Amino acid sequence: MSQPPQAxxxxxxxGFDGSAHAERALDRAADEARRRGTALEILAGWPWPKRPLPGYGVQDDEGKLLYSSARRMMDGAVARARSRAPNTTMIPxxxxxxxxxxLLRCGRTAxxxxxxxxxxxGFAGLLLGxxxxxxxxxxxxxxxxxxxxxxxVRDTIILGLASEAETDVKALRFAFDEAARRDAGLRVLHAWRSPAPRSDQARPSQLGWDDVEGLRKAAEAVPQYAVASLAQEYADVRASATAVCQSPPxxxxxxxxxxxxxxxxxHRRPRHFGLQLGPVTHAALHHAHCPVVLVPTD
Known part of the structure; x- marks a missing residue:
């Protein structure tokens, strides 16, 4: 097999494996590459192990058959993507x-x-593979x-903010850029909850109306500050700020x-190898009604 052009x-x-879910991802990726004016790399795994079993090397008839099958799948993927983005460079x-x-290796420079x-x-009952x-x-x-x-098409991009500390410039700028590419509105959303009373309190709640009103104003300031920080730079983006008193997920x-x-x-923690997904991210990945974009921060 000849080497693909340098990515x-x-x-x-x-990522593409020929499944229906992969075809939907391929269609969306082609649209994203077209909007960005960049190349689209379609990545697929070979349908055999790294170390073939004895008698099943890539040079025998079995290996050639598997290789031909993989190439046909890739050719079909390229044709499908090109039908949606005809002027986009395809890298199989x-x-x-x-x-x-x-995907993690290639994604570092994507x-x-x-x-x-x-x-x-995958198992059919899984929400996320x-x-x-x-x-x-x-x-x-x-x-x-x-x-x-x-x-x-809903013409709306939503950026979720957990707190003022979560107002990350990378994610915020990515959201503004995405809205600009689509000529869509950007809604910066912050969800907040009133503090639960402590179990040792004699009364069910010690929060008065002024306390709750102060929390509401502080919560509203979180998305407003985020929008204001880039509103002048992205003057053509219709950006709005929303704060809701609700469970963030x-x-x-x-x-x-x-x-x-x-x-x-x-947020990525250095030298931490476990699943680095919080409750809001976990809920979005498993239950959102639209694509979810995760923007890693330092």
Whole structure:
């Protein structure tokens, strides 16, 4: 097999295995590459182990058959993507790495990595496949998990903010850029809850009206500050700020019904190898009604 052209920095990368979920991800990735004016790298794993079993090397008839099947699948993927983005450079890539390892490696130099919710070999009852979950948990650049209704255009991008401390410039700028590319409105959403009374308190609640009003004003200031910080730079983006007194995971999932994409900042802890997904991110990845974009922060 000849070497594919060198993948340029800033391209869109999509994982593809021929499944229906992968086809939906491929369609969305083609649209994203077209909007960005970048190349689209279509990444697929070879359908045999890294170390073939005795008698099943890549040079025998079995290996050639599997290789031909993989190439046909890739050719079909390229044709499908080109039908949606005819002027986009396509980079077909077959790899012997595991799907998650390959996507994480390629994603380091990509502007966006796109995955489906699950692919071949997953359990039908799973809401999010193991490959998508691992990529989401360990990505070091923006990753989009394609889920929900991707065909209906709502002309709205939503950025979820957990607190003022979560107002990350990278995620905020990504959200403004995404809204500008789509000529869509940007809604910066912050959900807050009144503090629960302590179990040792004699009275059920010690919060008065003034206390609750102060919390409400502080919560409203979080998205307002975020919008104001880039509003002048992105004067053409219709940006708004919303604060709701609601469980943050519930607020994000409900808001996703009216969005083309939900964008969330995710924080990476150095030398931490477990799943680095908080409750809001976890809820969005499993229950959102639109694609979810995770933007890693320092």
């Amino acid at each position: 340029p920095h800033g391209r869109v990368v999509v 890539s077959l790899t012997t790495e595991s799907a998650a390892e390959a 502007s966006l990595t796109v995955v489906g919710t699950r692919g071949h070999g 193991s490959v998508s979950l691992r990529v989401a948990a360990h990505c070091t650049s923006p990753v989009m998990v394609v889920r929900g209704d991707v065909d209906r 519930q607020a994000i999932v409900e808001a996703s019904r009216e969005a083309d994409a939900i964008i969330l900042a995710v």
